[in-house]
Amino acid sequence: MPRHLLPAPTDPGATLAPCRGVDIAGLCLPGEGDDGSRRRPTRLSGTQVVPGLAAAYAAPVAEVNMRKMRGGTVDRGMYFVFTLAVVAVGWIIAAANTGISYLALGMNVIPITTGFVGCLVFLILLRLLHCAWWLAVLSVVPAVSVLVGSVQYAPEATLDTRGVRVIVRITEDSGDGGSAHRFTLVGQSGKLTETLDYSGNHPGWGVGDRIEVIRDPEGVVPLEASSDVDPDSQLGALVMGVAGWTAITLLAGRRGFIRRRAGRRPAFDHFG
Numbered sequence: 001m002p003r004h005l006l007p008a009p010t011d012p013g014a015t016l017a018p019c020r021g022v023d024i025a026g027l028c029l030p031g032e033g034d035d036g037s038r039r040r041p042t043r044l045s046g047t048q049v050v051p052g053l054a055a056a057y058a059a060p061v062a063e064v065n066m067r068k069m070r071g072g073t074v075d076r077g078m079y080f081v082f083t084l085a086v087v088a089v090g091w092i093i094a095a096a097n098t099g100i101s102y103l104a105l106g107m108n109v110i111p112i113t114t115g116f117v118g119c120l121v122f123l124i125l126l127r128l129l130h131c132a133w134w135l136a137v138l139s140v141v142p143a144v145s146v147l148v149g150s151v152q153y154a155p156e157a158t159l160d161t162r163g164v165r166v167i168v169r170i171t172e173d174s175g176d177g178g179s180a181h182r183f184t185l186v187g188q189s190g191k192l193t194e195t196l197d198y199s200g201n202h203p204g205w206g207v208g209d210r211i212e213v214i215r216d217p218e219g220v221v222p223l224e225a226s227s228d229v230d231p232d233s234q235l236g237a238l239v240m241g242v243a244g245w246t247a248i249t250l251l252a253g254r255r256g257f258i259r260r261r262a263g264r265r266p267a268f269d270h271f272g
Helices: 051-072 077-105 109-130 134-138 140-162 231-261
Strands: 020-024 027-030 163-171 180-187 189-200 210-216
Touching: 020 231, 077 109, 077 140, 077 231, 109 134, 109 231, 134 140, 134 231, 140 231, 163 189, 189 210
Parallel strands: none
Antiparallel strands: 020 027, 163 180, 163 210, 180 189
């Protein structure tokens, strides 16, 4: 250590031995005197510590302080409230879309559209809560159950409640010969004005078969085969989807709080 970095002696006649180094606390590590004896350590002032050594120890401390500052802005109670709010939004989306499906019986395109928008909104909220993308993407799986259950439960429940069961015979398939089938039905009172539509390559019935169908006496809900009307399974799909959303949201809230407290952000962060 050069002598000009040592503190000035109070006694003009005093002499100081050169330092052989500086420790973390800023103490001058003494060298040996002329007689081979050890000198007492001398504390250097803040401006006299070696600049490189001070910077080396100051950088990690500054990084820790920045992390503490970022973590201090995340309130555990408020984040828990945010998590519960996202859970409530998921429940509201499922219930509201089921209600819309009841109000728009016979017009499935409306609840399908609103349900898709609701699922997209929930995905974005889950991304913001988790502060990452993978749980938001995983929520698409229960979202399918929510969408299908909320759209199909209302018409099937309506047919099951007020529908009239009729035994009919299939006389013709006027579909395109591929995956779209339109079966003409004849009952005891003659030919039905409604047709039984089926989308798929392998329907469970064909021309000449007798099947049971359920008709809506008000003509709002399209006719369906009784084997395809199962509102309980649609309600179960809806409940399972909401339960999946709830579980994923609680996990996202916990992990999101930890990530934000640690100051971690996902790559390609487009939402703040």
